C-alpha cells in the first residue's frame with residue numbers, strides 16, 4: 001500500500017474503495033486509439049490491483065437516448081467525463097460528437113453505421129443499453145477494435161408483460177373503446193369481443209422474450225405454439241411447429257419476437273397475412289422491419305385480421321414530442337386511421353425495473369451494461385461482448401508489482417502469436433489467452449518484470465505489426 005501516497009488526487013478520488021498504483025506520469029497512447037487503461041476492478045476482491053496509466057477523468061463518455069440514471073452513475077462514479085443527452089442525435093451532430101469520445105452508450109434509435117463509426121477515432125467501446133444491436137454495424141466495429149456490449153435479457157419480462165396486455169386489449173377492442181370515451185362517446189359493445197382463455201397464441205422467435213411470454217400466456221389459459229429457426233425446449237405444454245405457415249394457420253394471436261436480420265425483413269407480408277386465420281390478431285414488439293406495414297393495412301381493411309398492436313416501426317421519431325406522420329413513414333396516416341390497432345411508441349422495454357437492471361444492478365452483472373463498460377475500459381475483459389470473442393483473465397493482485405496487461409486486437413491471420421510472443425519474450429508471460437470471432441482475434445496477456453519505461457516500447461512494437469487492429473497496454 002506504500003504506493004498510495006503517490007496517487008494523484010484526481011486519480012484516487014473516483015474509485016473510493018480501491019487503491020490506485022498509477023505512476024504520476026501518465027503514458028498516453030497515440031491518438032489513433034485509446035491505448036492507456038487500467039486493470040480489473042471488482043468490489044468483491046480487495047486485493048485486486050487497479051492501475052491507471054492515464055487520468056480517469058480523461059475518459060469521455062457520451063450517453064444518448066436518456067440512459068437510466070443508475071447507468072450514468074456507475075460511469076461517472078469511475079471519474080469518467082459523462083455527457084448524457086435525452087434523445088438520439090441527427091447523424092451530422094452524432095458524427096461531430098463521436099469524434100471525441102472513448103465510450104458511447106445508446107439505446108435502439110441511434111444508428112452507429114460505418115459512416116458514423118469511421119469518424120469515431122477514439123472510440124473503444126459501445127454500450128447498447130437495450131437488447132437489440134441491429135442499430136450498430138457490428139462487423140465494422142469489430143474490424144476496428146471497437147467492442148459492443150448489450151443487455152441480453154434485462155427488459156425481456158417487460159416486453160412479455162406488454163404483449164399480454166395487448167392480447168387482452170385487442171381481444172376486447174379496448175384501445176378503441178377507451179379512445180371513444182376519451183372523445184366523449186359511450187359505446188358498449190360485445191360483438192367480436194372475446195376471452196383469451198382457450199385461444200391459441202403463436203410465438204415467432206422463442207428466445208428470451210418469446211419463452212417468457214409462453215409461460216405467462218399459458219398461465220392465462222391460452223394454448224401456445226411457436227416457430228423458431230432453432231429447435232428449442234418448450235416451456236410448459238407449448239409446442240414447436242415446423243414452419244411459419246403452420247404457426248400462422250393455427251394461431252388466434254400471432255406475435256413476433258425475432259431480431260432484425262436480412263431473413264426477418266418483411267417476414268410477415270401479403271402471403272403470410274393470407275395464411276393467417278380469419279379474424280386473428282397480429283402483434284409486433286420486435287423490430288419495425290419484420291412486418292410489411294402496407295400489407296398489414298390491407299389485411300386490416302379487408303377484415304382478414306381483427307386487430308394489431310405495433311410497438312416498433314421502420315422509422316421512429318428521434319425523441320418525445322416528435323410527430324408520427326407520413327413524412328416519417330409514408331403509410332403512417334393510413335395506419336393511424338385503422339380500427340382496433342394499438343400503436344405504442346417503442347415502450348416494450350420501458351419500465352423502471354428494466355432500465356435500472358440494464359444500467360446498474362450488480363447482482364445481475366450479465367445484463368448490466370454500465371458494469372460491462374467499466375470492466376472493458378479498466379481491464380479489457382470482453383465477457384458479454386456481442387462482436388468480439390469473450391475473453392477473461394483473472395485480475396492482478398496488489399502483490400503483483402511490475403506487471404502489465406497487454407491487449408492486442410488483431411486480424412486473425414497465421415503467425416501473429418509468434419510475433420507477439422517475440423515482443424513479450426523479455427518478460428515473464430504469467431498468463432495469456434487468445435480467441436477469435438471470424439476475422440478478428442483478441443489476445444490478452446499479463447506479463448511480469450515490466451519497468452514503466454518499457455511499457456511504451458512494448459506498445460510501439462505491437463502497434464508496428466501488420467496484423468494490428470488495436471493495442472492497449474494496461475499497467
Ligand SMILES: NC(=O)C1=CN([C@@H]2O[C@H](COP(=O)(O)OP(=O)(O)OC[C@H]3O[C@@H](n4cnc5c(N)ncnc54)[C@H](O)[C@@H]3O)[C@@H](O)[C@H]2O)C=CC1
Pocket residue numbers: 131132133152153155156159204205206207208209210227228229230257258259260261263264285286287311312346347348349350
Ligand atoms: N419493443 C421493445 O422495446 C423491445 C424489442 N426487442 C426486440 O425483440 C427481439 C427479440 O428479443 P429476444 O427474445 O431477447 O431475442 P433472443 O435472441 O433471445 O430470441 C430471438 C429468437 O428468434 C429466433 N430467430 C431468429 N431468426 C429467426 C427466424 N428467421 N425465424 C424464426 N425465428 C428466428 C432465434 O433463434 C431466437 O430464438 C430483439 O432482437 C429486439 O429487436 C427487445 C427488447 C425490447
Ligand SMILES: O=C(O)CCC(=O)C(=O)O
Pocket residue numbers: 107108109129130131132133155346348349350
Ligand atoms: O427501450 C429501448 O431503448 C429499446 C428497447 C429495445 O428495443 C431493445 O432492447 O432492443
